[in-house]
Amino acid sequence: MSFSVLQLVFELSWRSLWSHRIKSVVVGIIILFGVFLLVVADALLESANTAMESSITSSITGHLQVYDQAAEDTLSLMGIIGNRGAKPSLGRIANFKAVRDVLASHPNVSAVVPMGADSAIVYQGNAVDKTLTALRQSIKHNQSAEKQNQIQKLLMLVDKLEEQYGLTIDISNNQEKFSSAIEDLQTVKTESFWRDFEKNPESSLQFLDTHIAPLVSETNPIFLEFLATDITRFKAAFYRFKLVEGEMLPEGARGIMINHTQYEEYLKDRIARMFDVIHDALHKENRAIKTDLELQYYIRRRSKEYQLWLLSLDARGAEKMRRELAIFIPSSFSSSLQPEPHSNVGEAEDNNLEFYLQQFLDLNDENFDRHYQFFYDRIAPMIQLYQVNVGDLVPLQKLGPGSSLKAKFYGTFQFEGVEDSGFSGIYNLIDLMSFRDLYGFMTEDKKREMVQLKKEFSTVEFDRAGVEDALFGGDSASSIVDFGTDDEKGSDSDSDSDNDSDSESSVLVNTRERMQVLIDTRYTSEQLDQGPVLSAALVLKDPALLKQTEEEINQLIKEKSLPLQIIDWQTAAGFVGQMIQVMQIVLMTFIVFVFCISMVVVNNAMLMATMQRYPEIGTLRAIGAGRGIILGMFFVESLMLTLIAGGLGALLGLVLVQYLGMVGIPAPTYEFRFLFGGEVLFPHIDEDNIYLGPLVIIAVSIVATLYPALLATRVPPVVALTTQE
C-alpha cells in the first residue's frame, strides 16, 4: 500500500474511533482492565516466586541438593512439619569427600555444603537436682545464709510435688507407687528429718537424691529442628548468614547455634515475648491496644502465664519482686482487696505477689511503655529470660530411637535481607559430629571412647547414684541430667546390645571431664568430610543456569558412578515448593477465565458496532474503496484501540506495582510468610512481565475484533445504499 493510502486509512480509523466514542470507550475499558489485571497479578506472583526462591536457596537448600540414590523418600528440607511428624528415610551419603571433589569440579558450582536434618528435644533439667547441688555447695563452703535459702526453696518444691502427687494419685491405677512417693515427700517436711540433716547432711542428701529428685518429671520439653552442617563452610556459602548474639562456632568445633527468630519467639520467656510483641505493635506498626481486639485478646491470654516466674523464684527473690512491684504500682487498694490469711507465710507472700503481678500485667496504651521499661529493668534480671542461654551446655535428646548428648550453645544467627520468619526460620544449626552422634551413626570418637570406657569400668551398675559416686565422688556436677529412670531405659526398643552401647555413650558424653574434652576438640575438614551425611547443598555461581547445571551434574554423577540423585531447590522445599506451582496454576486459570469472558464481550460489542456501520461501509465501497482498505481500516482501528487501552492498562499496572513495591504488602496470615519469603512482600516488575502479557492480550484482542472486520468487507455496496435503518 502506498503511503498516502496508509495515511487515509489512519485518518479514517481515528475518525471512526472518535465518532463511535461510546463503543470505543466500552471496549477500551475492558481491554485496559484485562491488561492491568494481568500485569499486576503476574508481577505479584513473579515477585513472590523470586522472594521465596531467594529465601529458600540462600538460607537452607542452596540451588540444588544431592542425596542417596537409594533413599526411600524424597528429600524435603521443611522440617518435621513437611514430613508429617515422621522422620524421612533418606539413606546416607557415606563418603562425602568423594562427592565433594567430583561436584566441586563443575564450573558453575561455587560451594558444596554437607547437610543433614533432624529434630531434637531439649529437656529442661531437674529443679530439685539443681537445688541439691546448690545446697551441697553451700554446705561445702560454709555459707549458712545460702544454705537456708536453698532449704527454703527445696521445701517449696516439696510442697509443689506433694500437691502434684496428690492430684496424680487421684486418677491413677498405681496407688502403691504414688503413696510411697507421698510418704517420702511428707518425711522431708518433718522436723526430725531436718534435725537429722544438721547432724549428718550427707545421708539426708542421699535420701533427697534417690527418693525425692526422681519424683520430678520432665518439664515442658522444647522441640528444635536442626540442620547439621560444616558451619564454617555454611557461613561462607550462604552469604546471608549473620551472627546476632554470642559468638560464631569455632572452626571444627562441636556445638549448636540457634536461629534468632526461634530464640525470641519460642525460647524467650512468654511474658517477655508478649512485651516485645506489643512494643513492636505499638511503635512499629502504629496499632493501639484500645482499638485492636487481637492485641487485647493476646494480652489477656498471655498475662495469665506468670506461673513460671513464681516457680523459679525462691522466697527471697519473690519478696524482692513483690516489694519492687509494690513501689512501682500506685497504691489504690480498697480494704476489701487485702489478701486472705494463710497458714504458711511463704504462701501469703506469693498471694500478694500474684496480686501485684496481675495488676502489673493489666496493660493498656497509657501504662504500656512504663511497664515495658520496668519489666526489662527490674523483673527480667530476676527471672529466667531465655530457656537456654548463650554459653550453656544444652542437653539434646532424639525423637525416636537414638542417643542423647550435650552441645554448647555458641550464639544465635539470622539470614540477613531475607525476613527471618517463614522458611529461613525453621532450622537451628548443629555441627556434623554431634549430629552423627545424635543420629546414631558410629563415629571414630565414639569408638575410641567406648573402648576407653570399657577399660575403665569393667563392672558398673548403671544407676544414677552408683555412677555419680564412681565418677565424681561426693561432688557431683548437676550436669548429669538424663540418665533416665528405669522406665526411660526401656524406651528405645532397639536390640539389647544397641541399648547397652547407647547407655554407655550416654554415660560417656554426659560426664563432665569427657564433655570438656569434646568441647575443646577441633576437627579438621578431613575428619568432618570422612563421616556420613544425609545430603549436600550445591550453591551455584550463576543461578540462571540452574536447569542446565542440574543436567550436567546428573551426567557427572552417572559417569563417576556415584550413588546419588539430584533435585532442585523447589523439590527440596517440599510442599512449599509445590505451593508456588499451585498458585501459578490458579492464577493462570483466573486469567484465562477473565480473558475468555472479556473476549466474548469485546467480540460481541465489536460485532454489533460493525453491523451498525454497514451503511458507512457500503458507502465507502461504493465510492471505490477496495476490500483491502476496509479491512485495513478496521484492523488499524482495533489496533489503535487495543494499543491505547492496553498501554494505559499496562501503565496503570506498573504504577500500582511500583507503589506496592515501596509500601510493601504485609503477609495477611502466618502461612503467607512462606510465600512472601518473609513478613512483607515488595513486588517489582521484570522486563518480561511488562511486555509479554500485554502483547498477548493485544494480539488476542485484535483477533477478536478481526472477525467482525472480515464480515464488514463482505458487505456489498448496494446493501449499504439501500439500508433504511
Add this chain to the structure above:
Amino acid sequence: MKQLIGLYFTIAIRNLLQAKKRSFMLGSAIALVTMLHVLLLSISNGYLQGLVDGATSVAAGHLNVTGLYKYKSTTMYPLLKDSSTIRDLIADELDDVTHVVERNSIVGKMIGEKRTIFLFLQGIDLTQEVKLTEVLSLAKESSYRKGGRDEVLGSFDALEGEGTTQENGILLFANQAEQLGVTVGDSISFQVQTLSGINVVELRVAAIAEDVGMISRFFTFATRVTVQNAMYLGDNVSARILVYIKDREKAPEALEKLRQRFSQEGFEMTDYESSSLIRRWTNLERQDWIGQRLDLTTWEDNISEAKIVVNSFTSISYVLVTILSVIIAVGILNTCWISVKDRTNEIGCIRAIGMTSSGILILFMLEALLLGLFWAMVGAGTGYFIVQLISLAEIPITNEAIRIVLFSTKLTLDIGLGDLMEAVLFFAVVTAISALFPSIRAAKIQPIQAINHIA
C-alpha cells in the same frame, strides 16, 4: 392482568429468539461464568463437607466436653474424672441428644519397622461408637503394602482381643500402616509421656482402616482400657465426652446450656473461645490453675482454623466472579443500548398502539432477565453435571501442597440444589440490572419520534 403478563412474556421471548446470534454469544458468557461459580462453590463445599465429617466422627462430636487435668501448674493432660456425673448432667440438661460417646486420649510416638511418627491415640468403647464404625471401613492389605493380599485382614472386634486376654490391639489407618511398615498382626511400640514418666506399650495391629481424609494421618484407635493402662490411669478416668445431637446447627445453644449447668453444679471451666483446643493448648497449659477443668467446644469451633482456608478460597472466588460479572454487565449494557437504538421504530409502533412507557421498561428488563435466566440455568446445569462426573471419578490429589491446603486426599466436590438456584438467580438478576439503563432510555422514547426515526 394475567393476559398482560402473558403478553409481555410472549413478546420478550420472541424478541430473544429473533436476535439469536447476539443472545447466543452473550448467553454463552453468562453460562460460562455461572458454571465457574458453581464449580468454585462445589470445591469449597466439598472441602467443608470432608472437614466436618472428619471432625464430627473421627476426631470429635457435635459438642465436646474435654476434661483438662493439670497435676502440676505447667503440664496439662486431657483427663476427665467424674465422667458419669457429667454424662448424667448432659442427659438431664439437653433433650435432643442422639447418643453420647466417651473416649480417652493420648499423644505419643508410634515406633514401627520403617519409621517413627507422632499420633493421637484415642481410647474408644466399641459398643458406644455408633458413628465411627459407620464411617470407617477396613482396607485391603494391598492398599497399604506392596504385594499385599487383596483381602481385608483383621476386624474391629479384634481390638478387644480374644476371650479374656488383654491384647492391646490398635486400629491404624492405611497411610499410617504404610508409613510404619506394618500389617495386621504385627507388633508396634507406642511411647507416651505419663504423669509418672515415660511408658512404652507393646501394641498389636488388630485392624487397618481405609483413609478418611487428612484426619486419618494423625488419629488412631485402641480400646479405652489399653489407653488407660498405658497411662497408668484408673478405669474410671476418661478424657472426653462426645455429644451427638439431632440438629448440629443447634450446637452453640446446647453448649451455652451446658456451660451454665456445669457452672451451677460447681464444675470449673476454661474461658470459652471459638477455636480448637489444640490451638489453645499451650496457653491453657501455662495458665495459673491446677486440678480439673472442663473445656467445651462445638464441632464448628474445632474446625475454625481449617475454615480459614475455606474463607480465603471463597473470597478469591468471589473476587473472580465479581470481576467477571462486571465484565458481562458491561457487555450486556452495551448490547442492550445498541438494541434499543435499533428497535426505536418498533418501540414507537408499540407505544403508538397503546403500550405505556413503563410497559416498555418492563418488556426490556424482562427480555434481559429471561436471557440471563436461561443461560444461567444452562451454565449451572453444566456445572452440576461436571461436579457429578468428578465426584464419581474420585480423583486423588497428588500435589502435597494442595492436599495440605484442602485437607483431603481426594478431590471432593459437592453442590446442593439451593446453591444452584441461588447462582442462577444471581446471574439472572445481574443481567436484568445491567439492562436497566438502556431500558429506561427505551421507555423515554416518545412514540411520534420513534415512528419518524430513520436509523
